[in-house]
Amino acid sequence: MTTDKHFHTIIIGAGPGGLACASLLAQKGIDVLVLERSRRIGPKVCAGGITWSGLARHLPAELIEKPFSSQHIRTGRQQTVISSPEPIISTINRENLGQWMAEKASRSGSTIKTGTYVTAIGAKEVITSSARFTYDFLVGADGSNSLVRRYLQIPVVHMGAGVQYLVPGNFAEMVWHLDPDQFATGYAWIFPHKNCASVGAYANRADMSPKVLQEKLHHWMAKHGMNTTGLKAEAATINFDFRGFHFGNRFLVGDAAGLASGLTGEGIYSAVCSGEAVARTIIDPAHKDQKLARLIKKHRQHSRLLRLCGTNRQFAKIILESLVAALRTKIIHFSALEMGE
């Protein structure tokens, strides 16, 4: 064991949540260390969809891969296209987003150590395979399987899973396919990128295992003329079991806090919003973050709808068909499904 250095704040995880938090703290002159287990910041199993209102409008244009002002939504009984003058959802490449956010955090003065796996946490210290660091504040931005969350002894019961293939080609439409017989309360998607599309499916793990989800995705892709031969399946969990984010001098953000939507699996906005809110709270302990309060309210609404749909399959069909009919007739706005404002 080498170093024994002290930092005001240590952030574990250089995903969007950790990096958003680091940038704001460092801008205020706070001595912040970000520890990331991967050698390269950014790559993550993700469809890369970001909403205009939540994030896309705040990012430089070169980070946007494809903007979509129409969303094609299909169910067993309806097909509808929701359109808007602004792009509703745009796709981004997670590696490009990660590199851009890391550069911003470094330029602000954060220290980022990649290839550094945190193996243990103590009341005042963080242990990696080669060093020991001490902290005043600790931020767990370490994703769905968070070590910080386990250290805080906060259980995770409600978890989603996503599986995707990156299918080469030029895809024109952004598609959501809600089919309770196949995906229960989840859905299958086509999110087009520059030279490929993320074609995947999301489901609540309480409804099916990732293996069953993958089989159902294969079936759905075959039905829609897509072949998985030679393609590699990518899968990961999405924690939506939110039980608080502030625990004394320790915080959880993004997937570690369970702030992704259980209904849609959207979690990038939640990570950035909670990362920034935690930074503001560390800077000023009296800070009450209105944006995070609205996000938590949205998260609760999504969880309630998910619970309602989860009670029985026929009920889920009625709710999801009614939801899509309400979107089609503009009784509700697409933003009701988004985590952003």
Ligand SMILES: Cc1cc2nc3c(=O)[nH]c(=O)nc-3n(C[C@H](O)[C@H](O)[C@H](O)COP(=O)(O)OP(=O)(O)OC[C@H]3O[C@@H](n4cnc5c(N)ncnc54)[C@H](O)[C@@H]3O)c2cc1C
């Ligand atoms: C298939 C799939 C599709 C998705 N599609 C979308 C989408 O289209 N839009 C959307 O908004 N969201 C989507 N999500 C969810 C989104 O990817 C996450 O919600 C988001 O990445 C959460 O960000 P985060 O910063 O909280 O965590 P992460 O992005 O998971 O970052 C956590 C970081 O912590 C690091 N880490 C973990 N443990 C340690 C450790 N012990 N030591 C050091 N470092 C550690 C990891 O390497 C990682 O870099 C999808 C998820 C999946 C699985």
